[in-house]
Amino acid sequence: MSDNNTSTKFRRPPKTQAADIVQDSPAIILVEPQMAENIGMVARAMLNCALTDLRLVSPRDKWPNPRAYKTASGADVVIENAKIFETTADAIADLTQVYATTARARDMTKDVVTPRAAAAEMHTFIDQGTQCGVLFGREAVGLHNDDVALADSLINVPLNPAFSSLNLAQAVLLLGYEWFQDTVERPDTVDEVRLDTRRANKQELQNLFEHFEHELDNCGFLGYADKRPKMVRNLRNMLNRARMTEQEVRTFRGIISGLVNGRRV
Amino acid sequence: MSDNNTSTKFRRPPKTQAADIVQDSPAIILVEPQMAENIGMVARAMLNCALTDLRLVSPRDKWPNPRAYKTASGADVVIENAKIFETTADAIADLTQVYATTARARDMTKDVVTPRAAAAEMHTFIDQGTQCGVLFGREAVGLHNDDVALADSLINVPLNPAFSSLNLAQAVLLLGYEWFQDTVERPDTVDEVRLDTRRANKQELQNLFEHFEHELDNCGFLGYADKRPKMVRNLRNMLNRARMTEQEVRTFRGIISGLVNGRRV
Numbered sequence: 001m002s003d004n005n006t007s008t009k010f011r012r013p014p015k016t017q018a019a020d021i022v023q024d025s026p027a028i029i030l031v032e033p034q035m036a037e038n039i040g041m042v043a044r045a046m047l048n049c050a051l052t053d054l055r056l057v058s059p060r061d062k063w064p065n066p067r068a069y070k071t072a073s074g075a076d077v078v079i080e081n082a083k084i085f086e087t088t089a090d091a092i093a094d095l096t097q098v099y100a101t102t103a104r105a106r107d108m109t110k111d112v113v114t115p116r117a118a119a120a121e122m123h124t125f126i127d128q129g130t131q132c133g134v135l136f137g138r139e140a141v142g143l144h145n146d147d148v149a150l151a152d153s154l155i156n157v158p159l160n161p162a163f164s165s166l167n168l169a170q171a172v173l174l175l176g177y178e179w180f181q182d183t184v185e186r187p188d189t190v191d192e193v194r195l196d197t198r199r200a201n202k203q204e205l206q207n208l209f210e211h212f213e214h215e216l217d218n219c220g221f222l223g224y225a226d227k228r229p230k231m232v233r234n235l236r237n238m239l240n241r242a243r244m245t246e247q248e249v250r251t252f253r254g255i256i257s258g259l260v261n262g263r264r265v
Numbered sequence: 266m267s268d269n270n271t272s273t274k275f276r277r278p279p280k281t282q283a284a285d286i287v288q289d290s291p292a293i294i295l296v297e298p299q300m301a302e303n304i305g306m307v308a309r310a311m312l313n314c315a316l317t318d319l320r321l322v323s324p325r326d327k328w329p330n331p332r333a334y335k336t337a338s339g340a341d342v343v344i345e346n347a348k349i350f351e352t353t354a355d356a357i358a359d360l361t362q363v364y365a366t367t368a369r370a371r372d373m374t375k376d377v378v379t380p381r382a383a384a385a386e387m388h389t390f391i392d393q394g395t396q397c398g399v400l401f402g403r404e405a406v407g408l409h410n411d412d413v414a415l416a417d418s419l420i421n422v423p424l425n426p427a428f429s430s431l432n433l434a435q436a437v438l439l440l441g442y443e444w445f446q447d448t449v450e451r452p453d454t455v456d457e458v459r460l461d462t463r464r465a466n467k468q469e470l471q472n473l474f475e476h477f478e479h480e481l482d483n484c485g486f487l488g489y490a491d492k493r494p495k496m497v498r499n500l501r502n503m504l505n506r507a508r509m510t511e512q513e514v515r516t517f518r519g520i521i522s523g524l525v526n527g528r529r530v
Contacts, residue, residue, distance in 0.1 A: 045435070048424045048425055048430075049424065158446060159442075160313055164313060169435075170310070170434075170435065173439070180423065180424060181423060216520060219527030220523065231516075239507070241506070241507045242504070245374055248503050251496075252503075254486065258486035259486075259524040
């Protein structure tokens with residue numbers, strides 16, 4: 001989790017060039033962010049999710065800001081390409097579909113969607129050539145109603161209703177995460193890590209079973225005739241569940257021999 | 266996003282009492298966390314997602330720590346209930362299904378699942394009374410292979426492969442977020458039918474490992490000092506994958522003794 005390699009397979013080729021990404025991923029618009037450190041953390045979260053179009057509406061701290069670079073942890077490309085606007089309206093002028101993130105129920109008639117649903121919608125919009133963006137409010141107070149009114153839909157993150165407050169970068173991360181998941185080919189399960197070996201085939205397992213049971217007969221472990229068939233089935237089930245590699249089968253057979261040969265020492 | 270009200274509907278009533286939550290949600294285990302501030306941020310992310318069972322393995326900073334309270338932003342209940350352990354094995358002794366978060370492909374044969382798939386599995390396990398937990402490594406270097414070997418499966422977060430490094434609290438947040446989202450759609454089954462027994466917990470497995478390795482040392486199978494650590498990890502991985510019942514653990518220990526005691530005949 002804390003280093004840079006993954007073996008994830010992608011439906012689309014991963015895009016790490018800012019120029020590519022900006023064209024077909026949502027803009028993240030921070031409205032009046034107060035602390036440059038938070039903008040840096042947002043930049044990092046964005047690049048984690050292959051988002052690079054960062055827009056700042058009237059940031060309080062001067063921009064560009066070295067404290068943002070520090071907390072961006074290497075996501076400099078996002079910081080360097082950030083655009084500054086005076087008003088929210090200016091920042092979203094070139095976009096067509098805009099979401100406003102808010103935990104508060106507003107006195108407005110607007111769709112409310114989860115990050116997951118918003119991500120799916122945005123992929124559809126962007127595939128059709130419709131540019132999208134997401135508004136995030138300032139750290140303590142969120143978005144003003146005037147900003148929310150500019151958006152097409154609200155995004156509400158389902159979280160513990162007794163403790164739902166996220167910091168700015170975490171809110172961006174969850175939205176970006178859902179966006180990125182929707183670009184990845186997601187096997188429900190797995191994909192196992194198997195280097196330089198392969199799963200044992202059934203013949204190899206059968207040979208292991210027979211070797212194992214032979215030695216268990218020899219030492220008397222399977223001695224009670226009436227229970228033997230059930231015990232053998234249970235052992236085979238257990239070994240099958242381990243989905244052993246052929247290397248592991250050989251190791252396990254070596255172990256059986258090792259334990260048995262100890263007798264001769 | 267930054268205030269406390271949501272209008273989200275939940276299939277289950279939200280649970281905000283720590284006593285309720287601890288019983289039926291996964292444990293979050295931080296292995297050798299370095300900074301108390303990060304533990305506080307993890308506590309906050311956990312409570313956002315209604316998780317409260319925080320376990321710390323050998324934290325570097327003294328505990329409890331006022332800097333953790335500060336960054337927890339009110340998630341004091343998580344901090345106050347955090348438990349301290351000396352080893353990872355101790356911290357997971359009462360758990361049955363354990364995941365290790367890692368970005369690196371390990372030289373081990375283990376399932377790799379996404380946070381979403383892990384969340385779905387854990388809901389099913391916990392509904393069946395099987396206690397679950399997730400291991401997170403220390404900030405810079407992640408988990409050691411010896412910790413990973415204690416886990417049943419790996420969790421890998423699909424993120425921008427060119428920039429996938431998350432901080433600790435963000436990694437916990439993504440896992441917790443998926444846990445919390447998974448209140449609607451769940452796979453019908455995950456595990457095998459198990460009658461009249463239960464899965465072995467980690468303490469029972471640990472005892473088995475030690476018994477097994479003791480006898481393998483005795484018979485000389487683990488005799489080459491330089492290869493021993495890797496061989497031990499591989500064996501533990503293989504046995505973990507078998508997801509043994511406590512009955513099977515007892516049987517397997519009986520087999521080891523049977524093979525060894527055969528020497529005296």
